[in-house]
Amino acid sequence: MTIEVIAVKRELQGKGASRRLRNTGRLPGVVYGGETDAVAIEMDHNALFYQLKAEAFHASILSLVLDGKKEQVLLRDIQMHPFKPLVLHLDFQRVAKGQKIHMKVPLHFINDEIAPGVKLSGGKVTHILNELDVVCLPKDLPEFIEVDLANLAAGHSIHLGEFKLPKGVELSKAGDTQAVVTIHIPRGALETEGEAEAKEEEPKA
Incomplete structure (x- = not known):
């Protein structure tokens, strides 16, 4: 079963912009790797919070749907709040089919x-x-x-x-x-x- 992550490009960046984004229930992140430039993204926090509870989410190739376009990625880094049940940032790495x-x-x-x-x-x-x-x-x-x-x-x-x-x-x-x-x-x-x-x-x- 393919796990999908729904995201859109994030226009505003920086700590202040990320804080305001989280206040609206959104989660900042980035996707990088491959032959394409890194892209700042945002996702629904609650949806990702529950997806992160699944073991498979951490050890599977994910389908990132970015502005309607799909690409294969791996979850590479999670930043959590020190004591609140809050995800602060996610890093995804693009996957190339023929590359180990x-x-x-x-x-x-x-x-x-x-x-x-x-x-x-x-x-x-x-x-x-x-x-x-x-x-x-x-x-x-x-x-x-x-x-x-x-x-x-x-x-x-x-x-x-x-x-x-x-x-x-x-x-x-x-x-x-x-x-x-x-x-x-x-x-x-x-x-x-x-x-x-x-x-x-x-x-x-």
Whole structure:
């Protein structure tokens, strides 16, 4: 599903103009990159505020409809108010079809409830990474990457080199030994298990 961002060109620029724009419920931004000059834009704040809550908005190629003309873009930067639920500015980068892009893609962990380390050993899943920095062509960009925990035992980890990336997708940096997720036994559970074993070994009177 293509996510659309509706925008129009912004004529007035500067901090004062941006402040007045926000007071009317509009959101300033900029689109840059490619062979076209950067363009100052404005959007509806509330519409973008709710779109930003969706994970896919941050990890997908978006369709920017600027004054009725569509172009593919990536969300590159968000400026938020320090304490108010207010978006201050958005940066979008144009996407060229034949040019590789760098993107952070979220990880989705599946089958954690049936992992031996959880189901049999009472372990807890710890996510070491929640996203991957990848390189790919726009057409190959995945919305997310799945990590299957179905066979993960307690005390073990899944590393980058142990699961397949989608076709056409590469890590931006080498690091097959980097742990992505692990299952550990909580200290309290270990102590309880040790006490139970000690009781079993006690001689009966």
